[in-house]
Amino acid sequence: MKPPDLFPDLPRTAVAVVFFRPSSEQVARIVARFAGRMPVFVYDNGGIPPEALVRLRQAQGLTLLGEGRNGGIAAALNALAEAAAAAGFPRLFLLDQDADAGIETVRALSLALDRAAGAEPPPAVVGPAPAPNPGHKAPRYPARPDVGPRGGLMPVEFLATSGSLVDLAAFAQVGPFREDFFIDAVDLEWCFRAWARGWSCWMDPGTAIPHSVGRGTIRARFLPVAMPDQPLFRMAVYVRNTAYGWRLPHVPARWKRRQIAYLPLQIGLYWARHRFSPRVLGRLLTALAQGLAGRLGRPADAPP
Incomplete structure (x- = not known):
């Protein structure tokens, strides 16, 4: 029996996850939290354990992309955004395999993006605040000067991709992530480009997830x-x-x-x-x- 839709106010938001050499437990966590509840797009950047691949292929409402080769995070995110837009989804929640987030996070950020809708410049993305993660340095998102808070949200220069909710119409205007960057500073460059092209980036201090950058x-x-x-x-x-x-x-x-x-x-x-x-x-x-x-x-x- 199909699990109940916990949040029927999110019928047109999809989840996008990039996997690179994940553990079977990390794959199982994503499937348990989202599959059958929200549409999920997964990109295989390589190294998914065979039993985890089987789980992904059998999961309800999950689309598996990629050929198991590491093409970099930017190429994977672009493929996911293209697939979600082609399927008619206006919003895409981006995750990596380490992120500790669930449907409640998506709902909170969706409401935050609604609150930012009247901002000038209009919002392209909203993301959570970085929560403390023992043993790891939490990222910092500098405030954007000359732009005031709106609806409890803070305008920021940039956000990490993982945990962010992207407006795909804005994404089409800003352009894809730079694939020649391959991995690091992909999100930073994209957000600065968004601001330069008349869009804005926001952080929701009331929503937080931990990030694990590095070892x-x-x-x-x-x-x-x-x-x-x-x-x-x-x-x-x-x-x-x-x-x-x-x-x-x-x-x-x-x-x-x-x-x-x-x-x-x-x-x-x-x-x-x-x-x-x-x-x-x-x-x-x-x-x-x-x-x-x-x-x-x-x-x-x-x-x-």
């Missing part, structure tokens, strides 16, 4: 600075994409100045964490040069 946190010994500890290829892509962002006219100068000051410190902290390895420093400096030169795309050392 832990790197902290400076003598400064109040912390950053996620990530695999080398991820850190290199972050460095590359951040440097490339300095070339983009829609990224505000205030953010560029901040990152120009902050990125060398991050590189130094990461290098120190890896015992001042020449290989690590060389990889990060190469990534910096690639970003400044505009050489993007899939990293050679990205996992398949």
Whole structure:
């Protein structure tokens, strides 16, 4: 018997999930929370356990996309947005496999997006506040200057994709996520582009979910600075994409100045964490040069 629709006020909102090397438990959690209750689009970016793939294929109301190859988060999100829009859904709730969210989160954000509907510029996305997650550095979403709060929501420069509710009509106007970024800073660049093209991004302080970025946190010994500890290829892509962002006219100068000051410190902290390895420093400096030169795309050392 089909489970009851817990929230009949969400008949045209779909859930989109990107999986990359998830555990069977992570897949089971997504299926249990959403399948049969809301339309679900899943993208297989590779590494889904065989028994979990069977669960996905058998789940009610779930559409499985992707060929099991890691094409990067941006390409996966774009494919999910395209599929949901083609199916007639005006809103899409984005999740990664680590996010701890359920239908209640979708409903809260849907109501938040309704409250932001009269804002100028109009809203493209609304997302939750970052909740504390032990062992991980919570992201921070800087307030957007010169735009006031609305309906208890805060205008922010950018949001993480995971946990965000996207208006797909706005997405069509802003354009897709940059697939040549591959993974890091994809959401940041898109939100700055949204603002530049006459749309807005909002955070709902009354809704919060934890985020798990990286394997832990790197902290400076003598400064109040912390950053996620990530695999080398991820850190290199972050460095590359951040440097490339300095070339983009829609990224505000205030953010560029901040990152120009902050990125060398991050590189130094990461290098120190890896015992001042020449290989690590060389990889990060190469990534910096690639970003400044505009050489993007899939990293050679990205996992398949």
